[in-house]
Amino acid sequence: MISISGDGGSLFSGMELETAVRLGVHVVHMIWIDGHYDMVLQQEIFKYGQGSGCDLGPYDPVKYAEAFGATEIMIRTADEIAPTLAKAMNASGPVIMGVRVDYSDNPKLFEMVSPSASH
Secondary structure, three states, rough: OEEEHHHHHHHHOOOOHHHHHHHHHOOOEEEOOEEOOHHHHHHHHHHOOOOOOOOOOOOOOOHHHHHHOEEEEOOHHHHHHHHOOOOOHOOOOEEEEEEEEEOOOHHHHHHHHHHHHHH
């Protein structure tokens, strides 16, 4: 199984990693890292014209995985995604893959969904 979340979203159910490690469940979870609850931020900006309380502190999802005993992998370039995913799929137990992302185009996504979303 493969799942994907942002670094903020992964915190909503991060405690489930302990269960996955303890039970040896093979799941590959890619965490997109940008240091914010970004989709919440974009919705706040859309609705209120500004964001509030959406920045994350110094949290490293890959080190978090290591602390629980899961396999942790940090992807540093786009070229690493396919071979790293193949390696993760062949691993045993839970695998957390971190990748830094740039969400600066998210406002354009909201505009595509709702023309009134421009700020």
